[in-house]
Structure formats: C-alpha cells, structure tokens
C-alpha cells in the first residue's frame with residue numbers, strides 16, 4: 001500500500017457500499033469519489049449514517065456489499081492497522097483521548113516510534129500553540145474545545161494522506177472552529193492532505209470544503225461543488 005498512486009486516481013472511492021448493524025441496514029449503496037488534496041464535506045441530519053460510513057471505510061463495521069478503494073486499491077477487509085500505516089487517520093466523534101495521560105503522551109502515541117517526534121510536535125504546535133504550553137497536563141483535564149483540538153492534532157501527528165473527521169465542530173465556539181478550519185486548510189495546502197469531513201455545521205463545512213454530499217437514510221441524496229448555490233441547497237436537505 002505504500003506505492004504512489006497515479007495523480008488522477010481518487011484517494012478514496014466508494015462504489016455501492018452497503019452496511020449496517022445486525023438486522024439493521026444503514027448504508028443503502030453509497031458511491032462517492034474523493035480526489036487527491038480535496039476537502040470533502042459529507043453532510044446529513046442525525047442518524048442518516050454518516051458515522052457508519054466512516055466506520056465502514058475503516059473496517060470497524062464490516063461492509064455487506066460494494067467496493068471501497070484507497071489510492072486505487074481495494075481495502076474492504078483490510079487490517080485496520082495496515083490502513084493506519086498506509087496513511088489513513090481518523091478523528092472520531094465518540095472516542096475520547098487517553099484521559100489520564102499527558103497531552104505530550106497522547107501526541108507521542110499517535111506515532112509508531114519516536115522517530116520524527118520533534119518535527120511532528122512542532123507542526124501541531126504551529127496549529128494549536130496552547131498544546132506546547134500544557135504538555136504535561138492530563139488530556140482529561142482539558143476543556144471540551146481543547147480536547148477537540150488535541151484530537152485533530154493527534155490525527156495530524158502521523159502526517160496522514162487521508163484524514164477522516166467525524167463532526168469535530170459539534171458544540172464548539174466559533175473561534176475554536178475557525179482555528180480547526182485554518183489547521184485543516186494549512187495541512188491541505190502544505191502537504192496535500194485529503195480530508196473527508198463529516199459535518200452538520202454548514203458554515204464550517206462551506207468554509208473549508210471544495211465539494212459536498214448529503215447523506216439521507218443511508219444514500220447520497222445530493223452532491224455538488226462548494227459554490228454560490230451550495231448553502232441554500234444543503235440547508236434545504238438539513239431542514240427537511
């Protein structure tokens with residue numbers, strides 16, 4: 001999985017993906033393709049299958065059908081550790097940091113070893129300077145917003161090729177959302193990081209994304225570029 005992918009190959013593509021929980025079907029045949037260096041916002045109301053989609057990509061939930069390719073190669077059934085090693089990082093909505101260890105150790109554990117630790121730390125401190133001042137503080141004592149920034153910093157430590165982010169802006173004040181948006185834009189500009197953002201915050205999504213799709217009842221209901229009409233079009237789907 002470490003071979004370079006051709007430049008025109010989608011970093012991530014889903015074709016007719018179905019999945020669910022026991023007798024419950026959630027994803028009803030999802031197809032989408034995310035291009036290299038693109039920030040893609042997957043929107044949708046509560047319970048529409050957004051988190052299920054991310055977990056299916058990661059193999060945490062087994063797909064029942066369809067195909068998922070990462071950099072031109074099928075990844076359904078791949079070992080989650082191999083996916084991480086191949087450059088996929090995940091910033092989850094529902095999985096906390098290691099609460100009882102320090103900020104520094106939370107960040108350090110994101111890397112396989114201590115090689116390049118200093119450079120990686122400097123990069124994430126550049127995005128979130130408060131982390132440098134609080135290195136020894138236990139992650140569990142950070143505020144909700146600070147923990148969200150640490151979750152993004154941890155995902156960025158390994159310099160992912162593809163970053164999957166689940167509703168990071170939920171419950172955050174606008175200045176923190178703006179800081180995260182800036183960090184994501186900078187990573188994309190400087191490293192070409194491809195980002196799949198699951199979001200309900202329309203303003204944040206339109207601020208950072210190039211393209212969007214709306215997931216409704218486990219299927220893509222609408223999709224387009226972030227252009228002048230995107231706001232009203234997406235809002236209609238989120239309100240209905």
Ligand SMILES: Nc1ncnc2c1ncn2[C@@H]1O[C@H](COP(=O)(O)OP(=O)(O)OP(=O)(O)O)[C@@H](O)[C@H]1O
Nearest residue numbers: 021024026044045046047048049050051052053200
């Ligand atoms: N472990 C589970 N067992 C059974 N059903 C589940 C499980 N996890 C999620 N679901 C159901 O799958 C559907 C999709 O849930 P999912 O969490 O993917 O939605 P979502 O779009 O991410 O919602 P939210 O924005 O509220 O996080 C929901 O109906 C949910 O109740």
